[in-house]
Amino acid sequence: MMKLSYGELLRLNRTGAREKLLEEYIRQGGNISRTARVCGTSRNVVRKWAERHREHGLSGLEDLSRRPHHMPRKTPDGIEELVVKERTRTNFGPQRLRRILHEKYGVELCESTIKRIIRRRGLVRKRRRSKVGKLVNVYGWEEFPPLQFFQLDLKDIADQKTLPPDIYNLIFELGLPRYQFTVKDVKTRMRFACYGYEKSFINGYNFMLLVLAWLRLFGIYHRVYFQSDWGEEFGGKSIRKIERINRELDKLGATLLRIAKGKPNENAFVERVHRTDDEEFYLLKLREVKNVEDFIDKAFHWNFYYNYSRGHSGKGMDGKTPFQKAKEEMDTLNPTICCFPPLILDKLLKDHKILEKISGGNNVLTHYVFYRKLTDFLTYFS
Secondary structure (H helix, E strand, O other): OOOOOHHHHHHHOHHHHHHHHHHHHHHOOOOHHHHHHHHOOOHHHHHHHHHHHHHHHHHHHOOOOOOOOOOOOOOOHHHHHHHHHHHHHHOOOHHHHHHHHHHHHOOOOOHHHHHHHHHHOOOOOOOOOOOOOOOOOOOOHHHOOOOOEEEEEEEEOOOOOOOOHHHHHHHHHOOOOOEEEEEEEOOOOOEEEEEEOOOOHHHHHHHHHHHHHHHHHOOOOOOEEEEEOOOHHHOOOOHHHHHHHHHHHHHOOEEEEEOOOOOHHHHHHHHHHHHHHHHHHHHHHHHHOOOHHHHHHHHHHHHHHHHHOOOOOOOOOOOOOHHHHHHOOOOOOOHHHHHOOOOEHHHHHHHHHHHHHHOOOOHHHHHHHHHHHHHHHHHOOO
């Protein structure tokens, strides 16, 4: 006699429960009624699995698909393949994929359908869990004019939690710069980035000078605000160093601000763009990189695509690109502003040190001459 009823066994192991049911059926000499009474189930259940076993053997005890034979509203295979193709190519989510399918192929699909296709085809990307319950800092970023308030941060590209082992190892094998210095305008979502082998203060400072020089080349002369965390590459915890930085930046019409300690969500815009960099650039393109020059070339094209062609779905963007958002208030803005060069900052460090020796250690003169040198240099790219 079975110690557990058929229903209890079924909850533990569906196929195993049916095998036990058949064993009891054979033990009872093929008597359906006695088998049902011993196993605590109905005669129809015993009859069903006895017939299924007689026709298909042990494979007949497996669950059959419950998929309907006719689905008049099923997404055609051709359109589903388009979703898979664009998802694989871009790593975009359902919202942006819906826009691409409409603009590129004239296909109309709702976001929920795209989401189900992604899940069914095993294309769901792995995400890190964020802390739940933390309040997001809200401030009036929409009141700023375009390209005035920038969030500033450093990203370690060689992130083992994000990159698969082959891509992670490739960074060191090819000698690629490990650190990405990024600013993002909170109003337009326009972003600029450079790279460095070291996360040094001088690299962080030179990056701010580069961004300032680039903005001035395009006629943007209002005061610029950089908001960073408390990393050493942007001055660290030294109040004296921050005051010195701001004295030099003030001469160039800029100010460095700090987020509250322990509140990384106050730099949420630039933190979010780093996740986008991983999902849509590094995970998709790093395997194709051949050397450092090729990496910088791909980074340049990614930066231009992000600013000029990639639609954004955040608050106030409504699918616009950062350049389109900036043009709404700056109708004479040159699209070349999207072509910010992703330079390797360590190479600029040598020029900075040479100028410091020439100026006899005069910081004001060093920074001013270096800033003018950057402006002349960036004119080539603009």
